[in-house]
Amino acid sequence: PGYGLRAARALYDPLVYRRIRAALGGRVKYVICGGSPLGRRLASFYAGAGIGVFEGYGLTETTAAATVTPPLRPRLGTVGQPLPGTGVHIADDGEVLLRGGQVFGGYWDRERQAPVDVTRDGGWLATGDLGALDDDGYLTITGRKTDVIITSGGKNVAPAPLEDWLRAHPLVGQCLVVGDNRPYITALLTLEPDGLGHWRQMTKKQDVPLRDLVDDEDLRAALQRAVDEANRLVSRAESIRAFKVLPVEFTEENGYLTPSLKLRRAAIVRDFGEEIAGLYGR
Structure with a gap:
């Protein structure tokens, strides 16, 4: 950063960033975000305040997170890379597909007293979310298929x-x-x-x-x-x-x-x- 940006941050830190850190306890260095999109602009704001955001993505059907921001390698605007043992694939229509040992076995059918498998060939679970993978395997969620x-x-x-x-x-x-x-x-x-x-x-x-x-x-x-x-x-x-x-x-x-x-x-x-x-x- 140039002199102007360093000077602006020196002024902004005591006026805004210090208050944000104090509201989060004063010593926080990292936070975990999931459940809905954080957005690149808001993630940048927290990074500027000196707070690293680990953003994750997953479903109830995947037993929580399937991807997460890797330590020391954030890529703002993405939900990180697949966790170990997790496969992520983008279908032809842009839908995010997930596979791995943490993906559930199916929804329970009370009449049959057995789970109903909802995965595609190869064990891929259709998430209903639209997304994209970059060359380094970082996943970006762009919306819901039904929306x-x-x-x-x-x-x-x-x-x-x-x-x-x-x-x-x-x-x-x-x-x-x-x-x-x-x-x-x-x-x-x-x-x-x-x-x-x-x-x-x-x-x-x-x-x-x-x-x-x-x-x-x-x-x-x-x-x-x-x-x-x-x-x-x-x-x-x-x-x-x-x-x-x-x-x-x-x-x-x-x-x-x-x-x-x-x-x-x-x-x-x-x-x-x-x-x-x-x-x-x-």
Whole structure:
């Protein structure tokens, strides 16, 4: 790093990074992450704070982790390399297949009183996740096979990269990318309460009701910049052309998130069908 970057970090460490380390106990050097995508940008933030992140990937059916970041060889944005004894293969359609001694024997069939084998030829378990392997064997998860959007023009779009990038923005709580059987991609956004509170103070709009704020020109301009940044990750055909800000949050209590905080896509599309239709009726 050059002098400017070293100087910036010297200033940033006591202001931000030291507080992060203190919140994690003060002496933490490593953390383990799994269950949902961490994202390259957030992993970079923790690395800058001096905290190494060991990111892993696995399923209940694989008895926990199948891959993990190897010590001293992190590759941000990936979930690491296969653990010893584990095989990882990418199918022709991009689905991640796993094999190894820790893969379960099948789901229990109560009527037959025996397990039902669900593995493919050669003992490969289809995970339902989409991914890619690089030349060094690091696995990157790009989305869920069932979440792939197919536009009316026949373009296949994985929504996860766009959604993960936008969720990392301070103003965005949740993001649902839409476009199945539609001419282009759009998105529904909810607002992050803490980030919105800070934005209200900075723009002197503390007294504006939320139902009016979702159409505020300044707020939409800030969110449009975030959408433009996310669109840089994908091609023009895969980019978000329009978005709608909702005056509600997606939570487990209102039925829009699972207990593991994943989006219940069908429920959101059903209940906000009018808002989605409006994105295509302009």
